[in-house]
Amino acid sequence: xxxxxxxxxxxAEVAKMxxxxxxxxxxxxxxxxxxxxxxxxxxxxxxxxxxxAAACAFYSTxxxxxxxxxxxxxxxxxxxxxxxxxxxxxxxxxxxxxEKIASTLGVSVKRFDALYIKGNEDLMxxxxxxxxxxxxxxGAPDLLNHVEPAHGFIRTAGETLVLLKDVGWQNDTHFxxxxxxxxxxxxxxxxYSMIDHGPLANTQRKAYKFGYFIV
Numbered sequence: 001x002x003x004x005x006x007x008x009x010x011x012a013e014v015a016k017m018x019x020x021x022x023x024x025x026x027x028x029x030x031x032x033x034x035x036x037x038x039x040x041x042x043x044x045x046x047x048x049x050x051x052x053a054a055a056c057a058f059y060s061t062x063x064x065x066x067x068x069x070x071x072x073x074x075x076x077x078x079x080x081x082x083x084x085x086x087x088x089x090x091x092x093x094x095x096x097x098x099e100k101i102a103s104t105l106g107v108s109v110k111r112f113d114a115l116y117i118k119g120n121e122d123l124m125x126x127x128x129x130x131x132x133x134x135x136x137x138x139g140a141p142d143l144l145n146h147v148e149p150a151h152g153f154i155r156t157a158g159e160t161l162v163l164l165k166d167v168g169w170q171n172d173t174h175f176x177x178x179x180x181x182x183x184x185x186x187x188x189x190x191x192y193s194m195i196d197h198g199p200l201a202n203t204q205r206k207a208y209k210f211g212y213f214i215v
Contacts, residue, residue: 010173011163015154017188022155024129028067031167032059032075039076048090051079055093057135057147058082058101059167064133064149065107068213078105102213114211116142121177124210125160128153135211136164136175138182140195140203148172148182150210162207170194170205180206 008025015023036059037052062073078101082088087100095101098112114137117124127134134150152163159176166172166184170193173184182205183190193205 018156020154025152026067028151035075051093056167057095058093060135060147060149067133109213109215136207137209138205139208140200141206142208175207
């Protein structure tokens with residue numbers, strides 16, 4: 001079962017610090033990057049050795065499906081099965097079909113929808129309130145750079161923070177629905193995540209789309 005982080009100390013501490021008036025937290029496991037790297041490094045197929053580094057959308061989708069079903073997903077078996085079914089590309093786990101990932105892993109869904117956050121903020125929060133995990137697409141501002149799952153929100157009198165599980169190295173834990181910048185807290189100070197390479201280097205990452213499964 002996904003970790004029961006409904007009473008996670010860190011989340012509770014942030015909610016208290018911000019004088020939260022509403023807190024919704026869905027149970028969600030942590031990053032599966034290390035497990036996939038161990039698997040691809042151990043086999044003889046060198047064509048998949050870099051998949052773990054580029055698989056953020058795949059990890060996020062699997063974490064969302066875990067939360068939806070209450071079941072743990074073996075990421076190594078899931079990766080191999082989804083490559084074989086044509087749901088993802090082998091070398092980088094690029095997703096060809098979110099719906100096919102779900103069906104390959106035995107989860108029945110109607111479709112996967114993705115919407116821009118701007119103009120759909122209320123729907124995004126309402127989905128989380130209904131215990132529906134989200135897949136969040138990050139960019140600078142809307143050129144895709146990373147993907148993370150969302151598992152709840154903290155609402156205060158002044159803003160709403162969406163709760164993130166970073167399947168990468170910058171340790172994002174939140175983004176504000178207002179400016180959509182992703183960050184984590186360090187000693188109660190917001191540490192914003194940045195793009196560290198390429199033409200958008202040193203640009204702050206922002207959440208710009210959210211996706212979810214309709215069952």
